[in-house]
Each structure stands twice: as structure tokens, then as C-alpha cells.
Amino acid sequence: MQRPTPTDIEREVTAVDMIVSKGNEAGDITYANPIFFKISGYSQGELLDQPHSILRHPDMPKVIFKYLWDNLKAGKEVYAYVKNLCKDGSYYWVLAQVRVAKNPDGSFRNYVSTRRAVKPETKEKVGALYAKLLEIEKSQGVEAAEKALADWLAENGQSFETFNQFMQELNK
Numbered sequence: 326m327q328r329p330t331p332t333d334i335e336r337e338v339t340a341v342d343m344i345v346s347k348g349n350e351a352g353d354i355t356y357a358n359p360i361f362f363k364i365s366g367y368s369q370g371e372l373l374d375q376p377h378s379i380l381r382h383p384d385m386p387k388v389i390f391k392y393l394w395d396n397l398k399a400g401k402e403v404y405a406y407v408k409n410l411c412k413d414g415s416y417y418w419v420l421a422q423v424r425v426a427k428n429p430d431g432s433f434r435n436y437v438s439t440r441r442a443v444k445p446e447t448k449e450k451v452g453a454l455y456a457k458l459l460e461i462e463k464s465q466g467v468e469a470a471e472k473a474l475a476d477w478l479a480e481n482g483q484s485f486e487t488f489n490q491f492m493q494e495l496n497k
């Protein structure tokens with residue numbers, strides 16, 4: 326499928342919206358709730374079995390997804406701000422909680438992402454951070470961006486240990 330050309334049209338996520346999807350071990354979409362289809366503009370047939378990266382917006386720094394996957398693989402949940410790309414090139418911001426769901430016997434069941442609206446001032450703050458991380462990533466690579474993310478956390482009195490809590494606080 327051809328990737329949509331990003332526009333600066335923003336789709337609204339309201340405070341009551343909860344955008345849910347589930348993925349297999351490779352991150353392919355195995356389930357999505359109706360609002361997920363509605364906001365992204367894709368049909369079920371277009372989304373199911375596709376990688377979650379179908380939503381990847383070019384404004385998103387790689388380091389955020391690296392952090393997401395490093396933690397998921399370690400069995401840890403992640404809260405992260407994500408700017409997603411819709412089929413028509415528009416975008417929407419969410420605060421995503423992504424976690425691993427297990428079967429009763431402890432084996433892997435799926436990954437589950439629950440996405441909520443982001444406050445305008447938080448979008449601005451995180452958008453500025455992501456723009457900086459993206460620039461560093463392009464000129465110096467992902468490791469340098471990871472260091473810049475750690476520095477930003479430290480400037481805010483935080484660390485990767487308090488990352489999830491801090492992301493949630495930023496949206497309060």
C-alpha cells in the first residue's frame with residue numbers, strides 16, 4: 326500500500342474516546358475497536374493483519390518505538406505519546422498505554438494498546454521534544470537521540486525508571 330502524504334489536518338480525539346488495538350508478537354494488528362477504524366480512515370480489511378507501523382507518522386522519532394519494543398520484549402508496559410498518520414494523511418495525537426497480555430499459563434497472548442486524548446499544551450511540549458529527537462536522530466543516529474531523551478528526562482527531574490509515570494503526569 327502506498328503511504329499517505331502527511332497533511333497538517335488534525336483529527337480530534339475526545340476525552341471519552343478510547344482507541345484500542347491488539348497485536349501479535351510481530352506487532353501486526355489482530356484486533357481494533359470501531360473508533361480505531363473510524364479515526365484512522367481504514368476499513369477492517371485494510372488494517373487487520375497489517376503491521377501497526379501502517380500508522381507511523383514521519384514526525385515520530387525512531388527512539389520512541391525502540392524504547393517501546395525494548396520494554397515490551399522485557400514484559401514491561403509503556404506509556405508513550407504517539408502522533409499517528411491516517412489514511413487521508415491527517416494525524417491525531419494519543420497517549421498510548423501498550424502492554425503484554427498473557428494466557429493463564431503465562432505464555433504470550435497479545436500486545437494491547439489503549440490510546441487516550443492528549444491535552445493541547447502536552448501536544449505542544451511533546452511535539453517540540455519529538456522534533457528535536459528526530460533532528461538528532463537524522464544527523465547523529467538513534468543512540469544520540471536516546472541520550473537526548475535521557476537528558477530531557479533528567480532536566481525534568483525524571484529518568485527511564487519514572488518514564489511511564491511522568492508521561493501520565495504530563496497529560497493531567
Ligand SMILES: Cc1cc2nc3c(=O)[nH]c(=O)nc-3n(C[C@H](O)[C@H](O)[C@H](O)COP(=O)(O)O)c2cc1C
Binds near residue numbers: 436
Ligand atoms: C500493540 C501495539 C500498538 C502499536 N501502536 C502503534 C501506533 O498506534 N502507531 C505507531 O506508529 N506504532 C505503533 N506500534 C509500534 C509499531 O509496531 C512500530 O514499531 C512503529 O510504528 C515504528 O515502525 P517501524 O519500526 O517500522 O519504523 C504499536 C505496537 C504494538 C505492539
